Amino acid sequence: KAGVTQTPRYLIKTRGQQVTLSCSPISGHRSVSWYQQTPGQGLQFLFEYFSETQRNKGNFPGRFSGRQFSNSRSEMNVSTLELGDSALYLCASRDTTATNEKLFFGSGTQLSVL
Amino acid sequence: AQKVTQAQTEISVVEKEDVTLDCVYETRDTTYYLFWYKQPPSGELVFLIRRNSFDEQNEISGRYSWNFQKSTSSFNFTITASQVVDSAVYFCARRDNNDMRFGAGTRLTVKP
Numbered sequence: 001k002a003g004v005t006q007t008p009r010y011l012i013k014t015r016g017q018q019v020t021l022s023c024s025p026i027s028g029h030r031s032v033s034w035y036q037q038t039p040g041q042g043l044q045f046l047f048e049y050f051s052e053t054q055r056n057k058g059n060f061p062g063r064f065s066g067r068q069f070s071n072s073r074s075e076m077n078v079s080t081l082e083l084g085d086s087a088l089y090l091c092a093s094r095d096t097t098a099t100n101e102k103l104f105f106g107s108g109t110q111l112s113v114l
Numbered sequence: 115a116q117k118v119t120q121a122q123t124e125i126s127v128v129e130k131e132d133v134t135l136d137c138v139y140e141t142r143d144t145t146y147y148l149f150w151y152k153q154p155p156s157g158e159l160v161f162l163i164r165r166n167s168f169d170e171q172n173e174i175s176g177r178y179s180w181n182f183q184k185s186t187s188s189f190n191f192t193i194t195a196s197q198v199v200d201s202a203v204y205f206c207a208r209r210d211n212n213d214m215r216f217g218a219g220t221r222l223t224v225k226p
Contacts, residue, residue: 033214043205043216056213090159101147101166101209105159 004106025093120217137206146210
Protein backbone atom coordinates (compact mmCIF):
# COMPACT_ATOMS: atom_id res chain seq x y z
CA LYS A 1 0.00 0.00 0.00
CA ALA A 2 1.17 3.50 -0.69
CA GLY A 3 1.79 5.66 2.36
CA VAL A 4 0.27 8.99 3.23
CA THR A 5 1.04 11.45 0.47
CA GLN A 6 1.24 15.17 1.03
CA THR A 7 1.62 17.78 -1.67
CA PRO A 8 3.39 20.02 -2.22
CA ARG A 9 6.54 19.17 -0.29
CA TYR A 10 7.66 22.79 -0.04
CA LEU A 11 5.78 26.03 -0.41
CA ILE A 12 6.77 29.66 -0.19
CA LYS A 13 4.09 32.31 0.23
CA THR A 14 3.93 35.93 1.27
CA ARG A 15 1.94 37.47 4.09
CA GLY A 16 -1.71 37.94 3.32
CA GLN A 17 -1.89 35.17 0.75
CA GLN A 18 -3.81 31.99 1.20
CA VAL A 19 -2.61 28.42 0.75
CA THR A 20 -4.12 24.99 0.24
CA LEU A 21 -2.31 21.82 1.23
CA SER A 22 -3.33 18.36 0.12
CA CYS A 23 -3.23 14.98 1.79
CA SER A 24 -4.03 11.57 0.37
CA PRO A 25 -4.44 8.97 3.11
CA ILE A 26 -3.53 5.33 2.95
CA SER A 27 -6.11 3.45 0.94
CA GLY A 28 -8.94 2.37 3.20
CA HIS A 29 -8.19 4.88 5.94
CA ARG A 30 -11.14 7.15 6.54
CA SER A 31 -9.73 9.36 9.25
CA VAL A 32 -7.35 12.18 8.37
CA SER A 33 -5.86 14.58 10.88
CA TRP A 34 -3.64 17.61 10.46
CA TYR A 35 -0.83 18.91 12.66
CA GLN A 36 1.40 21.95 12.71
CA GLN A 37 4.99 21.48 13.77
CA THR A 38 7.21 24.43 14.70
CA PRO A 39 10.44 24.60 16.71
CA GLY A 40 8.78 26.81 19.31
CA GLN A 41 5.38 25.19 19.75
CA GLY A 42 6.18 21.61 18.83
CA LEU A 43 3.54 19.39 17.29
CA GLN A 44 0.05 20.82 17.56
CA PHE A 45 -3.21 19.23 16.54
CA LEU A 46 -5.22 21.22 14.01
CA PHE A 47 -8.25 19.07 13.21
CA GLU A 48 -9.44 15.61 12.36
CA TYR A 49 -11.85 14.54 9.64
CA PHE A 50 -13.80 11.36 9.28
CA SER A 51 -16.29 10.60 6.53
CA GLU A 52 -16.16 14.19 5.30
CA THR A 53 -17.04 15.57 8.75
CA GLN A 54 -14.79 17.41 11.14
CA ARG A 55 -14.66 15.42 14.37
CA ASN A 56 -12.28 17.42 16.52
CA LYS A 57 -10.59 20.76 16.27
CA GLY A 58 -7.52 22.11 17.98
CA ASN A 59 -7.00 25.61 19.28
CA PHE A 60 -6.27 27.46 16.04
CA PRO A 61 -7.90 30.57 14.60
CA GLY A 62 -10.60 30.37 11.97
CA ARG A 63 -8.05 31.17 9.27
CA PHE A 64 -7.20 27.48 9.43
CA SER A 65 -9.81 25.30 7.84
CA GLY A 66 -10.04 21.94 6.20
CA ARG A 67 -12.25 19.58 4.39
CA GLN A 68 -12.42 15.95 3.41
CA PHE A 69 -13.72 14.50 0.20
CA SER A 70 -15.70 11.34 -0.39
CA ASN A 71 -12.51 9.48 -1.34
CA SER A 72 -11.07 10.45 2.08
CA ARG A 73 -8.52 12.83 0.56
CA SER A 74 -8.24 15.97 2.62
CA GLU A 75 -7.22 19.56 2.06
CA MET A 76 -6.17 22.16 4.56
CA ASN A 77 -6.50 25.85 3.85
CA VAL A 78 -4.87 28.78 5.59
CA SER A 79 -6.12 32.22 4.65
CA THR A 80 -4.49 35.59 5.24
CA LEU A 81 -1.13 34.05 5.97
CA GLU A 82 1.00 35.41 8.78
CA LEU A 83 4.72 35.03 9.35
CA GLY A 84 3.99 32.80 12.31
CA ASP A 85 2.24 30.29 10.07
CA SER A 86 5.62 29.15 8.77
CA ALA A 87 5.80 25.54 9.83
CA LEU A 88 5.87 21.93 8.80
CA TYR A 89 2.29 20.78 8.27
CA LEU A 90 1.81 17.10 8.79
CA CYS A 91 -1.10 14.96 7.78
CA ALA A 92 -1.85 11.57 9.30
CA SER A 93 -4.34 8.91 8.43
CA ARG A 94 -5.83 6.20 10.60
CA ASP A 95 -7.68 2.99 10.02
CA THR A 96 -10.74 3.47 12.19
CA THR A 97 -11.61 -0.22 12.01
CA ALA A 98 -8.36 -1.13 13.72
CA THR A 99 -8.05 -1.08 17.49
CA ASN A 100 -4.53 0.26 17.71
CA GLU A 101 -5.37 3.92 17.00
CA LYS A 102 -2.12 4.07 15.07
CA LEU A 103 -1.45 7.19 13.02
CA PHE A 104 0.45 6.99 9.76
CA PHE A 105 2.14 10.27 8.96
CA GLY A 106 3.09 11.81 5.68
CA SER A 107 6.38 13.58 5.08
CA GLY A 108 4.74 16.95 5.51
CA THR A 109 4.52 20.23 3.65
CA GLN A 110 7.09 22.80 4.67
CA LEU A 111 5.42 26.20 4.44
CA SER A 112 7.49 29.36 4.54
CA VAL A 113 5.69 32.67 4.82
CA LEU A 114 7.80 35.69 3.85
CA ALA B 115 -5.58 22.68 28.22
CA GLN B 116 -4.78 19.10 29.07
CA LYS B 117 -1.08 18.90 28.48
CA VAL B 118 1.47 16.26 27.66
CA THR B 119 4.81 17.10 29.23
CA GLN B 120 8.18 15.82 28.16
CA ALA B 121 10.49 17.50 30.60
CA GLN B 122 13.68 16.46 28.85
CA THR B 123 14.32 18.67 25.85
CA GLU B 124 17.55 17.00 24.82
CA ILE B 125 19.43 13.93 25.95
CA SER B 126 22.84 12.83 24.80
CA VAL B 127 24.23 9.38 25.54
CA VAL B 128 27.04 7.20 24.34
CA GLU B 129 26.25 4.09 22.38
CA LYS B 130 25.25 1.06 24.50
CA GLU B 131 24.01 3.19 27.36
CA ASP B 132 20.44 2.81 28.52
CA VAL B 133 18.24 5.89 28.34
CA THR B 134 14.77 6.72 29.66
CA LEU B 135 12.53 9.35 28.14
CA ASP B 136 9.92 10.75 30.50
CA CYS B 137 6.33 11.61 29.70
CA VAL B 138 3.59 12.95 31.95
CA TYR B 139 0.09 13.49 30.62
CA GLU B 140 -3.13 15.15 31.67
CA THR B 141 -6.67 14.20 30.77
CA ARG B 142 -10.15 14.41 32.22
CA ASP B 143 -11.34 11.33 30.39
CA THR B 144 -11.31 7.83 31.81
CA THR B 145 -10.73 6.32 28.39
CA TYR B 146 -7.70 7.53 26.53
CA TYR B 147 -4.74 6.30 24.53
CA LEU B 148 -1.06 6.97 24.94
CA PHE B 149 1.54 6.81 22.21
CA TRP B 150 5.18 7.18 21.46
CA TYR B 151 6.35 8.32 18.04
CA LYS B 152 9.86 8.63 16.66
CA GLN B 153 10.85 11.38 14.24
CA PRO B 154 14.22 10.59 12.64
CA PRO B 155 16.16 13.24 10.72
CA SER B 156 14.18 12.37 7.60
CA GLY B 157 11.18 14.00 9.26
CA GLU B 158 8.44 11.40 9.00
CA LEU B 159 6.93 10.38 12.32
CA VAL B 160 6.97 6.67 12.98
CA PHE B 161 4.60 4.94 15.37
CA LEU B 162 6.31 3.01 18.16
CA ILE B 163 3.61 2.01 20.61
CA ARG B 164 0.07 2.65 21.78
CA ARG B 165 -1.43 1.84 25.18
CA ASN B 166 -5.00 2.31 26.27
CA SER B 167 -5.94 3.63 29.66
CA PHE B 168 -7.22 0.28 30.90
CA ASP B 169 -4.03 -1.61 30.24
CA GLU B 170 -1.26 -0.80 32.66
CA GLN B 171 0.93 -3.71 31.74
CA ASN B 172 4.43 -2.72 30.85
CA GLU B 173 5.60 -3.68 27.42
CA ILE B 174 8.91 -4.73 25.98
CA SER B 175 9.74 -4.84 22.31
CA GLY B 176 13.34 -5.70 21.62
CA ARG B 177 15.48 -2.93 23.07
CA TYR B 178 12.42 -0.76 23.73
CA SER B 179 10.29 -0.89 26.86
CA TRP B 180 7.49 1.25 28.20
CA ASN B 181 6.36 1.85 31.75
CA PHE B 182 2.76 3.08 32.14
CA GLN B 183 1.75 4.23 35.61
CA LYS B 184 -1.74 5.63 35.93
CA SER B 185 -1.19 6.71 39.51
CA THR B 186 1.44 9.22 38.40
CA SER B 187 0.01 9.82 34.90
CA SER B 188 3.31 8.80 33.40
CA PHE B 189 4.23 6.80 30.34
CA ASN B 190 8.01 6.51 30.20
CA PHE B 191 10.04 4.99 27.42
CA THR B 192 13.36 3.21 27.89
CA ILE B 193 15.85 2.27 25.22
CA THR B 194 18.30 -0.38 26.34
CA ALA B 195 21.77 -0.56 24.83
CA SER B 196 21.20 2.51 22.67
CA GLN B 197 22.51 2.66 19.13
CA VAL B 198 23.42 5.55 16.86
CA VAL B 199 20.33 4.80 14.75
CA ASP B 200 18.18 5.61 17.77
CA SER B 201 19.11 9.28 17.36
CA ALA B 202 15.85 11.09 16.70
CA VAL B 203 13.21 13.25 18.30
CA TYR B 204 10.77 11.20 20.34
CA PHE B 205 7.23 12.37 20.96
CA CYS B 206 4.84 11.19 23.58
CA ALA B 207 1.15 11.74 22.79
CA ARG B 208 -2.25 11.36 24.36
CA ARG B 209 -5.54 10.90 22.55
CA ASP B 210 -8.79 11.35 24.43
CA ASN B 211 -12.34 12.37 23.50
CA ASN B 212 -11.30 15.91 22.77
CA ASP B 213 -8.09 15.85 20.84
CA MET B 214 -4.74 14.32 20.10
CA ARG B 215 -2.04 16.14 22.04
CA PHE B 216 1.68 15.72 21.65
CA GLY B 217 4.48 16.54 24.01
CA ALA B 218 7.19 18.95 22.92
CA GLY B 219 9.49 16.07 22.10
CA THR B 220 12.83 14.89 23.42
CA ARG B 221 15.79 15.03 21.08
CA LEU B 222 17.96 11.99 21.68
CA THR B 223 21.50 11.94 20.38
CA VAL B 224 23.42 8.69 20.61
CA LYS B 225 27.14 9.13 20.05
CA PRO B 226 29.36 6.33 18.83
